[in-house]
Amino acid sequence: MQLYDMPDERGHFGPYGGIFVAETLVEALEELRQMYEKYRHDPEFLAEFAHDLKHFVGRPSPIYHAKRWSDKVGGAQIYLKREDLNHTGAHKVNNTVGQALLAKRMGKPRVIAETGAGQHGVATATIAARLGLECVVYMGSEDVKRQAPNVYRMKLLGATVVPVESGSKTLKDALNEAMRDWVTNIENTFYIIGTVAGPHPYPMMVRDFQAVIGVEAKIQMNEIVGRQPDAVIACVGGGSNAMGIFYPYINEAGVKLIGVEAAGHGLETGKHAAPLTANSAVGVLHGNRTYLMQDEDGQIIETHSISAGLDYPGVGPEHAWLKDIKRAEYVAITDDEAMAAFHSLCRTEGIIPALESSHALAYAEKLAKTMSPDQIILVNLSGRGDKDMNTVAQLSGITL
Amino acid sequence: MSRIQTTFATLKQSGKKALIPFITAGDPHPDQTVAMLHGLVKAGADLIELGVPFSDPMADGPVIQRASERALVHKVGLRKVLALVKEFRQQDNKTPIVLMGYANPIEAMGVEMFADAAKDAGIDGILTVDYPPEESTAFNALLKARDIDPVFLLSPTTDKSRVDIIVNQASGFIYYVSLKGVTGSKNLDIVEVADRVAAIRTQTDLPIGVGFGVRDAETAKAVAGVADAIVVGSRMVQEVEKSTADNVVVNLMALTAELRAAIDA
Numbered sequence: 059m060q061l062y063d064m065p066d067e068r069g070h071f072g073p074y075g076g077i078f079v080a081e082t083l084v085e086a087l088e089e090l091r092q093m094y095e096k097y098r099h100d101p102e103f104l105a106e107f108a109h110d111l112k113h114f115v116g117r118p119s120p121i122y123h124a125k126r127w128s129d130k131v132g133g134a135q136i137y138l139k140r141e142d143l144n145h146t147g148a149h150k151v152n153n154t155v156g157q158a159l160l161a162k163r164m165g166k167p168r169v170i171a172e173t174g175a176g177q178h179g180v181a182t183a184t185i186a187a188r189l190g191l192e193c194v195v196y197m198g199s200e201d202v203k204r205q206a207p208n209v210y211r212m213k214l215l216g217a218t219v220v221p222v223e224s225g226s227k228t229l230k231d232a233l234n235e236a237m238r239d240w241v242t243n244i245e246n247t248f249y250i251i252g253t254v255a256g257p258h259p260y261p262m263m264v265r266d267f268q269a270v271i272g273v274e275a276k277i278q279m280n281e282i283v284g285r286q287p288d289a290v291i292a293c294v295g296g297g298s299n300a301m302g303i304f305y306p307y308i309n310e311a312g313v314k315l316i317g318v319e320a321a322g323h324g325l326e327t328g329k330h331a332a333p334l335t336a337n338s339a340v341g342v343l344h345g346n347r348t349y350l351m352q353d354e355d356g357q358i359i360e361t362h363s364i365s366a367g368l369d370y371p372g373v374g375p376e377h378a379w380l381k382d383i384k385r386a387e388y389v390a391i392t393d394d395e396a397m398a399a400f401h402s403l404c405r406t407e408g409i410i411p412a413l414e415s416s417h418a419l420a421y422a423e424k425l426a427k428t429m430s431p432d433q434i435i436l437v438n439l440s441g442r443g444d445k446d447m448n449t450v451a452q453l454s455g456i457t458l
Numbered sequence: 459m460s461r462i463q464t465t466f467a468t469l470k471q472s473g474k475k476a477l478i479p480f481i482t483a484g485d486p487h488p489d490q491t492v493a494m495l496h497g498l499v500k501a502g503a504d505l506i507e508l509g510v511p512f513s514d515p516m517a518d519g520p521v522i523q524r525a526s527e528r529a530l531v532h533k534v535g536l537r538k539v540l541a542l543v544k545e546f547r548q549q550d551n552k553t554p555i556v557l558m559g560y561a562n563p564i565e566a567m568g569v570e571m572f573a574d575a576a577k578d579a580g581i582d583g584i585l586t587v588d589y590p591p592e593e594s595t596a597f598n599a600l601l602k603a604r605d606i607d608p609v610f611l612l613s614p615t616t617d618k619s620r621v622d623i624i625v626n627q628a629s630g631f632i633y634y635v636s637l638k639g640v641t642g643s644k645n646l647d648i649v650e651v652a653d654r655v656a657a658i659r660t661q662t663d664l665p666i667g668v669g670f671g672v673r674d675a676e677t678a679k680a681v682a683g684v685a686d687a688i689v690v691g692s693r694m695v696q697e698v699e700k701s702t703a704d705n706v707v708v709n710l711m712a713l714t715a716e717l718r719a720a721i722d723a
Binding site for chain 1: 511512513514515516517519520523527530533535536537560561562563564565566567587588589590592593610611612613615616617620624635638639640
């Protein structure tokens with residue numbers, strides 16, 4: 059089997075990815091590409107990254123056998139990669155540590171970020187505080203209202219949170235606004251993108267920083283059960299936690315890779331955030347070519363998911379490629395199914411998962427039932443659900 | 459010769475500079491776009507840049523973003539924009555129209571179908587903001603095969619070797635972005651612009667337009683001293699924004715005439 063080697067020089071994953079930006083951004087991306095090429099294999103840089111992941115983030119994150127939950131579900135054994143135990147509560151911090159260390163090496167005193175639910179914003183503000191970098195986070199004004207506790211966390215960490223009033227006032231608009239800031243302040247600013255989207259080299263760089271998840275998982279599965287899982291499942295919004303755990307498994311043909319998108323109110327309603335599963339048209343947004351939720355005029359349409367972290371109209375270009383070459387399979391889980399899995403894990407295992415990760419759990423439940431007890435599913439539990447208390451309480455008619 | 463080439467050649471003969479106002483199609487209402495285009499020409503525009511509304515205009519500042527949003531309220535998409543230009547062409551077969559927009563609406567329509575439709579509508583040039591030359595070679599060939607000019611941006615950060623790559627694919631004219639940032643930013647430095655334009659001239663014979671910071675008659679006049687064309691975007695759109703349906707054409711004409719006078723002085 060030919061080993062997987064993507065992307066090409068200009069960030070293409072087959073027909074996807076690339077660098078689709080205004081000329082004003084080209085030079086900054088070229089500088090970033092060159093610096094990343096310089097440091098991605100640099101032993102000193104990698105040692106510093108590994109040191110911070112261990113001592114600041116708390117890695118390696120454990121793999122936990124959800125035995126009671128597996129028994130309750132019936133079928134395959136379900137193991138959880140516990141990214142929820144990381145500092146700041148999700149996988150996002152792996153990437154922000156990597157990019158912030160790169161920013162420091164590039165001599166950029168200011169970092170900016172976009173955020174939806176606020177997890178990437180918090181992770182960026184956190185590492186910025188630790189490294190003494192100025193930090194500005196762009197967040198859709200709708201999300202600022204919905205995610206007040208995370209907004210406050212970012213402020214506590216010394217970041218400036220800028221509410222974005224344009225467009226649909228959500229994640230995609232925050233990304234547009236962060237790009238506008240970057241193009242205006244290129245000399246002193248590093249843009250820390252939170253997912254495996256955006257123009258090259260972001261999809262590759264974010265994947266590489268997140269790949270620590272899969273690298274650890276392969277070692278840990280070997281230690282715990284002496285073999286690799288039959289299936290690896292992760293939720294996909296932009297797709298960074300999924301790429302992180304998938305990437306080291308791509309050449310392991312025996313391991314099924316399954317990405318779970320947000321079906322929202324149901325694919326048939328159009329109110330979802332599942333461009334891969336729904337086979338949306340391919341287009342260009344935020345600097346790369348990928349599957350995109352759009353209308354017949356090519357305008358990007360508003361998405362819906364109960365979890366703000368999956369509420370994005372596009373998807374990382376590498377996922378688009380993995381779908382086309384059939385190396386990964388993409389499915390979608392509705393709001394209701396995710397909520398059911400959320401409650402089930404809380405009660406059975408004493409783990410409160412993030413609503414994003416609950417989508418992966420819900421599909422694991424479905425799949426496990428079709429498998430035998432000697433088979434193994436590994437779920438990337440990408441984040442903890444503390445941030446979702448308000449959303450969950452509201453659904454139950456409770457005001458906190 | 460294409461309409462764009464003819465326009466620049468004629469201006470050069472009479473020692474004049476091209477005035478290129480920008481408006482967004484469908485802003486404030488699609489019923490007014492054609493009248494606005496005719497008004498701009500009457501008041502002294504040599505070429506018009508017409509913005510194609512897009513939901514995610516990443517390279518634009520707040521003024522032009524809002525123009526897109528106002529047009530999108532009326533569902534003005536690429537097909538409608540082409541229909542408006544076709545209507546404009548019924549009475550004006552001389553003034554070049556350059557569409558400025560983003561790649562996704564074009565890809566949604568299909569690049570070949572779009573190129574045919576643009577030709578049919580009487581479009582002269584296309585500036586696709588997020589199609590750098592490396593990602594748009596095939597598209598540019600489709601346009602050139604139909605005598606439509608692919609227009610490209612050059613920025614203050616574009617280095618010399620990259621200028622070569624871009625001018626090799628470009629035709630019609632080159633659009634030099636006079637400052638770092640999004641459309642409508644401040645502080646155009648005329649000395650720096652003059653240096654850059656002079657440097658670009660050593661690499662291409664194409665006419666050079668300057669924009670992204672021309673906000674009044676004074677800057678327009680200064681830019682006219684160094685460039686072949688002056689592009690006025692956010693300032694025009696601001697005029698649209700503060701006008702009413704009744705006076706938008708008159709106000710745009712007054713502003714255009716003022717800029718024209720400053721450039722010709």
